[in-house]
Amino acid sequence: MDIESATQARECGLCGGWWRWLKALAEKSKSKFLNFMSDIMKTAQADPRRVIHSLKAGLAITLVSLLYFICPLYGIFGVEAIWALLTVVLVFEFTAGATLSKCMNRGVATLLAGALGLEGVILAQRLGNKVKPFVLGTLVFILAAGSTFCRFIPRIKARYDYGAMIFILTFSLVAVSGQRVDGIFDFACQRVFTILIGGATCVVISLFVCPVWAGQDLHNLIASNLEKLANFLQGFECAYFECSEGKDNPQKSVLEGYKSVLNSKASEESLANFAWWEPAHGRFRLFHPWTHYVKIGALARQCSYKFETLHRYLTPEIHVSLEFKGKVQEPCKKLCWEASQALKALSSSIRTMTEPCDAKRHLENFKNAIKDLKLALETTSLEGEELMAVIPVVTVASILIEATKCVEKIHDSVSELSHLAHFRTVKSKVSVSAEKPHLLYRGIIKPVGESYGAGHVLSALQATDSLEICAKHLSQLRVNNCC
Amino acid sequence: MDIESATQARECGLCGGWWRWLKALAEKSKSKFLNFMSDIMKTAQADPRRVIHSLKAGLAITLVSLLYFICPLYGIFGVEAIWALLTVVLVFEFTAGATLSKCMNRGVATLLAGALGLEGVILAQRLGNKVKPFVLGTLVFILAAGSTFCRFIPRIKARYDYGAMIFILTFSLVAVSGQRVDGIFDFACQRVFTILIGGATCVVISLFVCPVWAGQDLHNLIASNLEKLANFLQGFECAYFECSEGKDNPQKSVLEGYKSVLNSKASEESLANFAWWEPAHGRFRLFHPWTHYVKIGALARQCSYKFETLHRYLTPEIHVSLEFKGKVQEPCKKLCWEASQALKALSSSIRTMTEPCDAKRHLENFKNAIKDLKLALETTSLEGEELMAVIPVVTVASILIEATKCVEKIHDSVSELSHLAHFRTVKSKVSVSAEKPHLLYRGIIKPVGESYGAGHVLSALQATDSLEICAKHLSQLRVNNCC
Numbered sequence: 001m002d003i004e005s006a007t008q009a010r011e012c013g014l015c016g017g018w019w020r021w022l023k024a025l026a027e028k029s030k031s032k033f034l035n036f037m038s039d040i041m042k043t044a045q046a047d048p049r050r051v052i053h054s055l056k057a058g059l060a061i062t063l064v065s066l067l068y069f070i071c072p073l074y075g076i077f078g079v080e081a082i083w084a085l086l087t088v089v090l091v092f093e094f095t096a097g098a099t100l101s102k103c104m105n106r107g108v109a110t111l112l113a114g115a116l117g118l119e120g121v122i123l124a125q126r127l128g129n130k131v132k133p134f135v136l137g138t139l140v141f142i143l144a145a146g147s148t149f150c151r152f153i154p155r156i157k158a159r160y161d162y163g164a165m166i167f168i169l170t171f172s173l174v175a176v177s178g179q180r181v182d183g184i185f186d187f188a189c190q191r192v193f194t195i196l197i198g199g200a201t202c203v204v205i206s207l208f209v210c211p212v213w214a215g216q217d218l219h220n221l222i223a224s225n226l227e228k229l230a231n232f233l234q235g236f237e238c239a240y241f242e243c244s245e246g247k248d249n250p251q252k253s254v255l256e257g258y259k260s261v262l263n264s265k266a267s268e269e270s271l272a273n274f275a276w277w278e279p280a281h282g283r284f285r286l287f288h289p290w291t292h293y294v295k296i297g298a299l300a301r302q303c304s305y306k307f308e309t310l311h312r313y314l315t316p317e318i319h320v321s322l323e324f325k326g327k328v329q330e331p332c333k334k335l336c337w338e339a340s341q342a343l344k345a346l347s348s349s350i351r352t353m354t355e356p357c358d359a360k361r362h363l364e365n366f367k368n369a370i371k372d373l374k375l376a377l378e379t380t381s382l383e384g385e386e387l388m389a390v391i392p393v394v395t396v397a398s399i400l401i402e403a404t405k406c407v408e409k410i411h412d413s414v415s416e417l418s419h420l421a422h423f424r425t426v427k428s429k430v431s432v433s434a435e436k437p438h439l440l441y442r443g444i445i446k447p448v449g450e451s452y453g454a455g456h457v458l459s460a461l462q463a464t465d466s467l468e469i470c471a472k473h474l475s476q477l478r479v480n481n482c483c
Numbered sequence: 484m485d486i487e488s489a490t491q492a493r494e495c496g497l498c499g500g501w502w503r504w505l506k507a508l509a510e511k512s513k514s515k516f517l518n519f520m521s522d523i524m525k526t527a528q529a530d531p532r533r534v535i536h537s538l539k540a541g542l543a544i545t546l547v548s549l550l551y552f553i554c555p556l557y558g559i560f561g562v563e564a565i566w567a568l569l570t571v572v573l574v575f576e577f578t579a580g581a582t583l584s585k586c587m588n589r590g591v592a593t594l595l596a597g598a599l600g601l602e603g604v605i606l607a608q609r610l611g612n613k614v615k616p617f618v619l620g621t622l623v624f625i626l627a628a629g630s631t632f633c634r635f636i637p638r639i640k641a642r643y644d645y646g647a648m649i650f651i652l653t654f655s656l657v658a659v660s661g662q663r664v665d666g667i668f669d670f671a672c673q674r675v676f677t678i679l680i681g682g683a684t685c686v687v688i689s690l691f692v693c694p695v696w697a698g699q700d701l702h703n704l705i706a707s708n709l710e711k712l713a714n715f716l717q718g719f720e721c722a723y724f725e726c727s728e729g730k731d732n733p734q735k736s737v738l739e740g741y742k743s744v745l746n747s748k749a750s751e752e753s754l755a756n757f758a759w760w761e762p763a764h765g766r767f768r769l770f771h772p773w774t775h776y777v778k779i780g781a782l783a784r785q786c787s788y789k790f791e792t793l794h795r796y797l798t799p800e801i802h803v804s805l806e807f808k809g810k811v812q813e814p815c816k817k818l819c820w821e822a823s824q825a826l827k828a829l830s831s832s833i834r835t836m837t838e839p840c841d842a843k844r845h846l847e848n849f850k851n852a853i854k855d856l857k858l859a860l861e862t863t864s865l866e867g868e869e870l871m872a873v874i875p876v877v878t879v880a881s882i883l884i885e886a887t888k889c890v891e892k893i894h895d896s897v898s899e900l901s902h903l904a905h906f907r908t909v910k911s912k913v914s915v916s917a918e919k920p921h922l923l924y925r926g927i928i929k930p931v932g933e934s935y936g937a938g939h940v941l942s943a944l945q946a947t948d949s950l951e952i953c954a955k956h957l958s959q960l961r962v963n964n965c966c
Contacts, residue, residue: 043635050635058628061655062620068659069616082656089652133552137545145541152526152533169572172544173565176551262788266749305745305791312885378871388861395881398874402795 052210053094060088060205064198080190087198091162092206096281097214097274099206103199104277105163110195113167114188116143117174121184136175144168158273207279214274215284221271222293223350225264225300226410228257230343232307233403237336239314240396241329255311261304268297283353289420296413303406306399313396321389327380328397331373338366339404346414354426355418359411366404373397535693536577543571543688547681563673570681574645575689579764580697580757582689586682587760588646593678596650597671599626600657604667619658627651641756690762697757698767704754705776706833708747708783709893711740713826715790716886720819722797723879724812738794744787751780766836772903779896786889789882796879804872810863811880814856821849822887829897837909838901839894846894849887856880 044051067073067081074081091102124135147168150156156164178184235254275290342362349356377397417423527534550556550564557564574585607618630651633639639647661667718737758773825845832839860880900906 039636039638040632043632043637047635050632054628054632054635057631057651058624061627061651062624065620065623065655065659069620079660082660085655085659086652089648089655137548137552140548141541141545144544145537148540149523149526149533149537152530152537153522154526155522165572168540168544169569172548172568172572176548176568177562177565262784263746263748265746301745302791305788308785308788309792309882309885374871377874378869380870386861387863388857391860391877391881394874395878398878399792399882402792 049210049212050094053212056205056209057092059209060092060201061085063201063205064088067194067197077190077194080187080194083191083194084198084201087195088202091199092202094212095214095217095271095274096206096211097271097276097278099202100277101159101274102162103203105160106166106195107199109163109166110170110192113170114174114192117171117178118184118188120171120175121178124178136178140172140175143171147171158269159276211281213278213281213284214271215278215288215290216282218268218271218275218290218293219284219350221264221268222296222300223347225261225297226343226347226350228261229300229303229307230340230347232258232311233336233340233343236307236310236314237333237340241325241333255314258304258307261300262308264297265301268294285421289417292413292417292420296410296417299406299410299413303403303410306403306406310396310399310403313392318392319389320392321386324380324390325393328373328376328393331369331376332397332400335366335369335373335400335404338362338369339407342366342407342411346411349414349418349423352424353418353421354424356411356414357426359414363408363411366407370401370404373401532693532695533577536695539688539692540575542692543575543684544568546684546688547571550677550680560673560677563670563677566674566677567681567684570678571685574682575685577695578697578700578754578757579689579694580754580759580761582685583760584642584757585645586686588643589649589678590682592646592649593653593675596653597657597675600654600661601667601671603654603658604661607661619661623655623658626654630654641752642759694764696761696764696767697754698761698771698773699765701751701754701758701773701776702767702833704747704751705779705783706830708744708780709826709830709833711744712783712786712790713823713830715741715794716819716823716826719790719793719797720816720823724808724816738797741787741790744783745791747780748784751777768904772900775896775900775903779893779900782889782893782896786886786893789886789889793879793882793886796875801875802872803875804869807863807873808876811856811859811876814852814859815880815883818849818852818856818883818887821845821852822890825849825890825894829894832897832901832906835907836901836904837907839897839906840909842894842897846891849890853884853887856884 064081064084064087067077067084077084087106091099091106093099093102120136120139124132124139127135147164151161151164174184174188177187231254235251239255272290272294275288278284280286339362342359345359345362346356349359377394547564547567547570550560550567560567570589574582574589576582576585603619603622607615607622610618630647634644634647657667657671660670714737718734722738755773755777758771761767763769822845825842828842828845829839832842860877
């Protein structure tokens with residue numbers, strides 16, 4: 001009786017164990033599935049063109065499958081039709097430039113390697129059937145090793161990596177097939193033709209069905225990177241100088257947006273490489289200076305490194321002298337504001353492909369702001385100040401000056417781009433800029449209370465020389481209020 | 484007569500023109516060829532393993548070509564042998580991890596897609612011959628679009644991108660072949676078998692013929708990045724504080740070595756991904772914490788951003804107060820020296836896979852150096868100093884403190900790695916370190932004159948508490964000498 005009940009209990013325990021294990025497994029699977037679904041949603045929301053690209057890829061593959069499905073076509077190409085399918089799967093990429101690059105690489109490499117392979121087969125055949133496999137094997141070894149090595153050379157890797165791979169593949173295929181297939185020439189022609197069909201399908205769908213241009217992406221990326229830098233400067237101004245005045249901190253996304261600029265080198269370079277293959281599209285001509293965007297990107301990165309150092313000083317635990325901060329606050333804020341406006345104007349100049357005239361004005365203003373800041377630092381007395389509490393403010397001011405010097409370089413580079421790419425000339429929108437900063441500013445940094453800082457009004461007013469006197473009065477008013 | 488000579492002269496001119504054109508073309512081709520050869524030499528010298536890898540790739544391709552060249556083997560596999568060749572060309576990569584990753588991806592994706600494709604074909608066959616192509620076409624479209632979309636999901640892209648591509652390829656191939664080939668099962672088996680042969684060839688050559696381990700590369704990369712940071716700090720100390728004392732500048736390569744750390748994110752992440760696939764090798768076990776290296780790499784990058792800001796202050800045109808610089812010089816130099824020694828000790832701890840005990844000592848020393856520097860800054864009187872000339876020095880000191888705080892974080896992360904990866908415990912080499920800094924220092928920063936800075940002797944001496952009194956005397960001696 002006791003043994004029986006013990007066995008029953010054990011069985012129950014075993015069942016219970018199994019049941020719990022199954023339940024845990026189901027829970028885990030459910031959570032994994034939900035995670036996967038949320039990943040899918042996030043990926044689609046981050047760039048809806050990805051969904052369209054997937055449908056385009058499905059369409060391209062289904063289209064070349066017709067070579068199998070439609071009897072007369074199958075009659076012509078036979079099993080060689082799989083090469084069209086293989087080509088589509090291997091060369092169809094997200095951007096038109098990447099697809100074109102791979103297609104051109106594949107096309108040229110296939111023709112070149114095919115021709116060389118045929119030559120090799122003919123040569124081996126002349127030397128006699130006994131040595132044929134040795135000659136072909138040696139040729140395959142030498143060319144495969146050579147091409148593999150060439151893929152390490154940076155210039156080749158950047159633009160012709162896929163071509164080198166296809167060269168090895170085609171040469172080896174033709175050479176080894178030459179050992180067995182007698183009608184090697186017909187066979188090679190048939191294969192080249194199906195590869196051309198596959199490539200053409202990819203190119204047509206890539207270029208004409210909702211095309212994604214690498215050039216346009218690069219253009220937008222550089223413009224948005226400059227905007228992120230501008231937003232950081234505005235956010236920093238607000239967080240460093242105004243939060244102590246009792247305002248809310250700007251959003252984290254604004255203050256950390258520049259972080260994506262830090263590591264943008266690889267994507268900028270690959271987009272520029274793909275853009276090089278693209279035909280004229282939209283507002284971009286055939287020989288648009290894509291490499292120049294990479295230069296601007298590098299300067300933006302230089303700037304973002306400085307911001308990374310600045311960002312550290314936002315930590316509230318760093319003890320600073322409020323009195324000293326107050327003394328350099330106005331020129332620092334003006335500097336941040338004008339530099340951020342210059343960056344925004346540069347970003348907008350790239351986006352609209354117009355000459356960066358507005359930026360030039362802000363550049364002049366922030367050069368003056370640097371002078372003001374230097375003057376403020378020179379004339380400020382440190383008597384009675386604790387040096388350790390002054391240092392963080394001095395460091396911030398010093399890095400700000402360095403960072404804004406980067407903005408000047410970016411301006412020069414964008415001006416050069418505007419010259420190279422024939423950007424449109426437009427009249428400077430002085431009057432508009434002078435009125436709009438409030439809206440622009442408030443659009444980005446949330447939440448900002450209704451009581452808008454006099455500093456911004458001041459900066460906005462300072463943007464127009466005609467209102468300078470008024471600004472001085474306002475500033476005076478503010479100083480009086482503070483006191 | 485006149486007309487004749489004019490014609491002759493024109494012909495001569497034309498010939499001369501052609502000749503010049505041909506000559507220019509030959510010159511250009513020659514210079515291009517020489518450039519290409521120099522590129523080849525540079526690529527091979529940068530990493531001689533590339534030459535070996537190319538030979539390995541040639542060997543692998545020639546080996547699978549034997550399936551064609553040897554009659555009995557060709558009898559078994561027939562033209563399906565090209566799939567072995569295709570597999571080798573597509574999956575053979577530089578590191579063993581990358582090759583394994585691609586092989587596993589290809590293997591699993593081929594089996595999965597093959598099984599699903601066969602299921603699809605059987606289903607379509609049951610529904611009748613008329614609807615078969617429509618069913619198969621729809622299946623191909625849905626799965627191709629779905630898999631293409633999955634390749635955008637970051638987690639899948641990082642590890643299974645190639646697998647997703649092969650899944651699309653195999654499923655489409657099996658599904659469309661199912662429309663035409665009757666013995667689809669035999670045909671699929673034959674193809675899977677040749678792909679397995681290709682994959683196995685790659686894996687065997689990759690793992691057993693001069694293997695290049697992604698894990699080892701990642702390990703070395705992180706260690707060498709830390710060393711580059713250490714070299715920068717030493718070089719900076721020398722260039723900023725000692726050149727004014729009449730010494731030569733350290734080499735540019737030492738001062739700019741850290742720049743490669745700025746953009747190392749992509750390579751670190753891809754190496755960590757590949758290392759994940761590698762079996763235990765050398766001193767690395769199967770579940771070595773590769774992702775932890777990526778964390779250390781990120782911290783090293785953080786540090787390098789600060790160095791980028793510091794580097795700007797080496798420009799000689801920045802006007803600084805030599806008097807003030809002199810006041811903070813000693814603690815700054817000590818800070819640089821100790822932080823660089825800590826970084827070197829951490830780098831060496833990673834390289835030798837031993838616990839970072841030496842680094843801990845330098846860490847303590849540089850914490851003291853920070854205190855000394857802060858004390859020097861606090862007690863320094865600014866009376867009579869021009870603030871604008873003091874600012875760059877203050878900024879440098881401030882960024883140095885921030886940068887060395889990064890070193891502390893790197894130390895913590897390396898300690899964690901040493902715990903996770905079971906690094907060996909060794910006795911701290913206090914006595915050795917105390918004597919060796921000169922040699923280490925001189926090995927890196929060239930050319931350094933014979934008259935070695937007392938500051939270094941001081942720092943080296945300060946490294947051992949027992950010799951502290953002696954150091955003080957030396958320091959006193961130096962101050963007296965300077966006076």
